Amino acid sequence: MYINFRRYYLFCQSIDFYSYRAKIKIDMNKNKKIIFSGVQPSGNLHIGNYLGAISQWVKMQEDFTCIFCVVDYHAITVKQDPKILREKIIDIAKIYIASGIDPKKSIIFKQSDIKEHTELAWVLNCTSARMSDLNKMTQFKDKAGKNQENVGVGLFDYPVLMAADILLYDTDIVPVGDDQLQHVELTRTLARRFNDRFGQTFKIPEARLQKVGARIMGLDDPTKKMSKSAKSELNYIALTDDPAKAKKKIMKATTDSDGRVKYDPKNKPGISNLMTIYSLLENTEIGVIEERYIGKGYGDFKKDLAEVVAEYLTNFQKTYYNITNTEIEKILKKGAKKLQPTATDLMDLIKKKIGSL
Numbered sequence: 001m002y003i004n005f006r007r008y009y010l011f012c013q014s015i016d017f018y019s020y021r022a023k024i025k026i027d028m029n030k031n032k033k034i035i036f037s038g039v040q041p042s043g044n045l046h047i048g049n050y051l052g053a054i055s056q057w058v059k060m061q062e063d064f065t066c067i068f069c070v071v072d073y074h075a076i077t078v079k080q081d082p083k084i085l086r087e088k089i090i091d092i093a094k095i096y097i098a099s100g101i102d103p104k105k106s107i108i109f110k111q112s113d114i115k116e117h118t119e120l121a122w123v124l125n126c127t128s129a130r131m132s133d134l135n136k137m138t139q140f141k142d143k144a145g146k147n148q149e150n151v152g153v154g155l156f157d158y159p160v161l162m163a164a165d166i167l168l169y170d171t172d173i174v175p176v177g178d179d180q181l182q183h184v185e186l187t188r189t190l191a192r193r194f195n196d197r198f199g200q201t202f203k204i205p206e207a208r209l210q211k212v213g214a215r216i217m218g219l220d221d222p223t224k225k226m227s228k229s230a231k232s233e234l235n236y237i238a239l240t241d242d243p244a245k246a247k248k249k250i251m252k253a254t255t256d257s258d259g260r261v262k263y264d265p266k267n268k269p270g271i272s273n274l275m276t277i278y279s280l281l282e283n284t285e286i287g288v289i290e291e292r293y294i295g296k297g298y299g300d301f302k303k304d305l306a307e308v309v310a311e312y313l314t315n316f317q318k319t320y321y322n323i324t325n326t327e328i329e330k331i332l333k334k335g336a337k338k339l340q341p342t343a344t345d346l347m348d349l350i351k352k353k354i355g356s357l
């Protein structure tokens with residue numbers, strides 16, 4: 001049945017048939033658009049990751065075929081302790097589930113369980129990616145710093161592996177925070193270049209950003225994004241932070257000396273960032289928050305936000321601490337098993353196109 005389907009599929013190469021292939025394999029009963037996204041198992045996952053990316057995913061589960069990956073091969077582009085990496089992989093999957101990703105509705109898997117990710121990345125390296133593309137990547141420049149000569153090649157090539165992740169499953173939409181936009185743009189470029197040279201093969205995916213919250217800023221420095229690799233713990237609220245500790249971080253967050261609770265990201269980045277967090281966690285319009293705090297100061301606002309954050313973390317952690325490692329291992333294996341035929345199928349097609357098969 002599978003072989004026949006593949007033959008028919010190859011026969012239909014000239015028809016725009018590709019977008020249906022992954023849908024049919026991954027999700028036999030529904031004709032939904034495909035979502036793909038992922039998080040690196042490194043550092044401490046924070047409310048920026050949740051509000052910018054994962055909370056979008058949770059909402060998409062009903063209407064899309066969702067695939068969420070733990071991208072361990074991306075994490076090793078910088079030095080990792082193997083023992084900690086192993087724990088973090090499980091941890092990220094727990095965070096997905098505690099955030100509201102339902103493994104019955106969405107596919108959750110580990111990147112390195114499907115070898116076609118790295119295989120496709122290599123093909124894209126050779127056929128589609130150029131040094132000039134990768135030289136433009138701002139995240140590489142930020143991560144490599146001034147010492148570019150001595151960083152690993154993997155860090156430079158990181159966006160090509162991300163493109164492979166996305167293209168392998170005929171993804172329609174990639175929900176991410178705005179720091180990943182450039183990588184999704186590159187994915188589109190690589191897909192188009194391959195299609196131009198070898199004929200229609202890849203679907204061209206689109207990034208999807210939150211209207212509010214696509215870039216949550218650091219609490220200690222609201223001019224830079226909240227980052228899981230930040231040097232100071234005061235930069236972020238980790239999803240696993242003790243709620244009492246998180247409250248203190250909110251109270252210490254950098255604001256300005258103006259004192260008015262007014263949304264103005266350009267001139268008042270600190271308070272505006274806190275208002276964004278409040279608005280998203282409490283599902284309240286920014287305008288409503290502004291009105292609520294007319295005549296009140298930052299102290300009152302921060303106290304209330306600290307409570308909202310603590311409540312969110314308490315609820316999140318109730319689920320997080322109740323999921324066992326064994327459950328997660330099963331979910332990850334099941335996810336990879338479900339995706340493997342789609343990955344094999346596309347790689348076979350690509351090998352045919354480039355002349356390896």
Ligand code: TYM
Binds near residue numbers: 048051074161178216
């Ligand atoms: P990563 O692990 O750095 O971040 C995971 C997700 O969180 C978002 N994010 C933020 N959103 C709002 N405010 C912030 N301060 C903030 N910090 C991080 C990121 O934009 C991301 O959506 N390259 C990716 C992982 C990846 C991937 C993929 C994503 C690998 N393959 C394929 C999508 C599709 C990364 O390093 O994300």
